[in-house]
Amino acid sequence: MRLLKKVLLFIVATIVIVLMGAYLLQEKFIFLPSKLPQEYVYEFDHDFEELFIETEDGARLNALHFKQENPRGIIVYYHGNAGDLSRWGEITSYFLQYNYEVLVMDYRTYGKSTGKISEKALYSDAQLFYNKAKELFPEGKIVVYGRSIGTPIAAYVASKNDPKKLILETPFYDFKKLVKDKFPLVPLGLLKYEFPTAHFADDVKCRIVIIHGTDDGIIPFEMGMQLYSVLPEEERNFITVKGGKHNDLITFQEYRLTIYKELL
Numbered sequence: 001m002r003l004l005k006k007v008l009l010f011i012v013a014t015i016v017i018v019l020m021g022a023y024l025l026q027e028k029f030i031f032l033p034s035k036l037p038q039e040y041v042y043e044f045d046h047d048f049e050e051l052f053i054e055t056e057d058g059a060r061l062n063a064l065h066f067k068q069e070n071p072r073g074i075i076v077y078y079h080g081n082a083g084d085l086s087r088w089g090e091i092t093s094y095f096l097q098y099n100y101e102v103l104v105m106d107y108r109t110y111g112k113s114t115g116k117i118s119e120k121a122l123y124s125d126a127q128l129f130y131n132k133a134k135e136l137f138p139e140g141k142i143v144v145y146g147r148s149i150g151t152p153i154a155a156y157v158a159s160k161n162d163p164k165k166l167i168l169e170t171p172f173y174d175f176k177k178l179v180k181d182k183f184p185l186v187p188l189g190l191l192k193y194e195f196p197t198a199h200f201a202d203d204v205k206c207r208i209v210i211i212h213g214t215d216d217g218i219i220p221f222e223m224g225m226q227l228y229s230v231l232p233e234e235e236r237n238f239i240t241v242k243g244g245k246h247n248d249l250i251t252f253q254e255y256r257l258t259i260y261k262e263l264l
Contacts, residue, residue: 031109033109059115061125063085064088073164074141098260098263107125143163146168151172152195168224207235241255
């Protein structure tokens with residue numbers, strides 16, 4: 001009997017330790033930043049300016065502003081959960097061919113950005129850069145773009161403002177549904193992050209375009225469809241990229257044609 005009690009106590013203690021570890025370390029699984037030294041010098045083939053914005057709680061946020069001579073407008077881009085601006089600067093440069101400027105930020109702990117990351121901080125930081133875009137362009141010329149983990153952030157910003165358009169690449173309905181789908185044994189009550197994309201999208205007044213690949217192994221295609229299904233019919237558009245995975249949509253004609261149509 002004593003041995004059985006010891007075994008049960010060991011099992012319970014192990015479960016508690018694992019759950020506590022999962023709660024305390026979940027940022028390590030959600031966010032995969034790469035760091036850059038503060039003296040790092042960005043190099044791109046296009047005209048750009050490096051920006052820093054200080055937050056009220058002392059964080060210092062790094063961003064890139066790609067410029068044009070006579071732009072149609074500006075894309076405020078919220079990137080995925082991995083890498084830093086040395087990578088995302090190259091990715092977002094794709095949109096410059098359509099004569100849009102691009103403003104892309106690094107989240108806290110990414111690249112040169114500093115500060116403690118949290119869901120609330122991500123939203124407030126994202127708004128700061130939207131405000132920067134409003135200093136440069138009227139809202140009718142601002143396109144908000146979110147990719148992957150950046151889609152709820154973009155949806156939040158669009159819900160609180162009045163941009164021309166919201167484009168969501170590989171979005172999810174909300175984070176808890178995504179975790180439940182990918183890791184059904186994880187207790188959802190442990191999650192610090194909700195990222196309720198659908199909830200924010202419900203308050204978006206502009207056109208919403210969703211682009212999703214059928215072979216996405218990170219965020220299932222069905223989650224993009226689920227998000228699309230709750231959007232107002234007159235303001236929504238869903239682009240299916242057949243065979244598209246999570247990080248290769250730009251290689252497909254359906255994606256490139258969609259961006260061409262939406263930005264011209």
